[in-house]
Amino acid sequence: MGFFSINGKVFRKVLLAGLFVIAAAVWYSFQAKTIPVFQAEEEQIREITIVTNEIAAETEDGKKLEVYRWDPGTIYVRKGEKVRLRFFGIKGEEHSFMIEGTDVQGTIKKGKETVITARFDKKGIYPLICITHHDHERQGPMVAYIVVD
Ligand SMILES: [Cu+2]
Structure with a gap:
């Protein structure tokens, strides 16, 4: 029982870390795409x-x-x-x-x-x-x- 509960905690930590990495990657890719577009729009005269x-x-x-x-x-x-x-x-x-x-x-x-x-x-x-x-x-x-x- 103890073995499984420790494994369950580790699994949850790995899952959370994985989700965090995915969220960060999604956020970063979104930033990388949008920043140059906004700059181009501001410079347009x-x-x-x-x-x-x-x-x-x-x-x-x-x-x-x-x-x-x-x-x-x-x-x-x-x-x-x-x-x-x-x-x-x-x-x-x-x-x-x-x-x-x-x-x-x-x-x-x-x-x-x-x-x-x-x-x-x-x-x-x-x-x-x-x-x-x-x-x-x-x-x-x-x-x-x-x-x-
Ligand atoms: Cu005149």
Whole structure:
């Protein structure tokens, strides 16, 4: 009886140790797989390049028409996604801009890059407005639309 009860204790200890090893192996394999995935997700920032463009024309009587534009004019972003907006000034000396519905604002100069990192947590359409070229009288409207869904 004594022999069997000692054996029973040893068996239980070995069983518990075995279960612990299995649990640790399962936990470790789970950790090893998930850690790099989380790191990759955190580092993911989508880059969007936007340039300042100009459309010019002339009427039959020689009147010059011109409008500054963002290129692209529509930017699609996922809700909660981190984006890096790289503005590059091509046409026009300077553009002071804001993104309506956010506190993002800045200035783009010809031949220079302005970089802004943003995250839109609410769905909607956010106008990217150039204040310098706001309306028809000031070679505008220079507006693009950031569509967040
Ligand atoms: Cu402008």
